[in-house]
Amino acid sequence: DVKVTQSSRYLVKRTGEKVFLECVQDMDHENMFWYRQDPGLGLRLIYFSYDVKMKEKGDIPEGYSVSREKKERFSLILESASTNQTSMYLCASIPGTGTDTQYFGPGTRLTVL
């Protein structure tokens, strides 16, 4: 079974802090994604990566950056957390082009005070 893990299930941070959210997949998947999920808005794509050291902006990249130094790990960084970044953050991966079933991590519920 594919496993996608995220570093924390729940996280509480203060405004202005730098926040790192880690995602690791164990099946050598090419593509990885970071989404945030808010009530009534569904999942919105923040960033994705289709290869090591490659990254592409999604629909709402402002206030976020990402890092993919190794194939299995995709990190989401909030340079200076703000209260409007309080959300559920979901990481997903897929093997590569030609296959399109996304596997999601359990999510990190981030609260910024």
Place this chain on the structure above:
Amino acid sequence: RKEVEQDPGPFNVPEGATVAFNCTYSNSASQSFFWYRQDCRKEPKLLMSVYSSGNEDGRFTAQLNRASQYISLLIRDSKLSDSATYLCVVNEWQDNYGQNFVFGPGTRLSVLP
């Protein structure tokens, strides 16, 4: 206009009822289509892919109408365990980097005893 729209819900139905969810998408170039299920405070998980010919998996039937850009999910003989949020997902291919998954906001279903 949102790219993927779903019935707002929530749907509250008695056990054994048949319930249908609708979804419309705006990008006529969309390539593949899915229904995901998301339990409260959990990650989305693939319920079924949706094929042009329609497909069935037990009590679940999915239909796709490309001309109308419409996707449906029918659940027959609903069970208490079907209570969840159902997400319609559309995969759009991008020229430069392949896949772009677009999620609907979800429709919540509560099956009542």
